[in-house]
Amino acid sequence: MxxxxxxxxxxxxxxxxxxxxxxxxxxxxxxxxxxxxxxxxxxxxxxxxxxxxxxxxxxxxxxxxxxQQPSLTFIKSDMTQMIADLEDILFYFDLTGSEENHLKNIKLLQNYNTRYLRKR
Missing domain, CATH: 1.10.1660.10 (Multidrug-efflux Transporter Regulator; Chain: A; Domain 2)
Structure with a gap:
């Protein structure tokens, strides 16, 4: 030990x-x-x-x-979802600056903020 x-x-x-x-x-x-x-x-x-x-x-x-002690499998699942959410955000950042894309990105960022950052 x-x-x-x-x-x-x-x-x-x-x-x-x-x-x-x-x-x-x-x-x-x-x-x-x-x-x-x-x-x-x-x-x-x-x-x-x-x-x-x-x-x-x-x-x-x-x-x-x-x-509650979440399992490593549960944590990995959460992290995988976070990565997918961030990839969606990055995708819309790379598109041309149309109002529709800005609105989509604002919604994605707001959802990410609510889902992950406001828990803290």
Missing amino acids: TLLTTGEVYKMTGLTERSIRYYSNLNLLKAKKNDNGQLVLFKSDLEKIAQILAVKITGYKLKDLID
């Missing part, structure tokens, strides 16, 4: 000790203090960190994760 200090996790991932402590306080991670008083994680917590960051991208609030 390999333990990683928050400094080691930071060097590997860029995730700060403050973020780790916050996720731990929300009981999303099981960080503990070692004999030296350092906050440490199990190597298996790296998968949980990836899951936390992925659900944040898809617009979930971290506090929502306390009650």
Whole structure:
């Protein structure tokens, strides 16, 4: 059972000790203090960190994760839909500047904003 200090996790991932402590306080991670008083994680917590960051991208609030833990399959499905939505937006940006295309893009952007960004 390999333990990683928050400094080691930071060097590997860029995730700060403050973020780790916050996720731990929300009981999303099981960080503990070692004999030296350092906050440490199990190597298996790296998968949980990836899951936390992925659900944040898809617009979930971290506090929502306390009650429900979406599966990686569900998260991948959400991310796939986000990519499809962004591709639609990019498609209409590339078209000529007709009023119809502007209106279509505004609707797509508004839907994207509502669906993903306002969840936060």
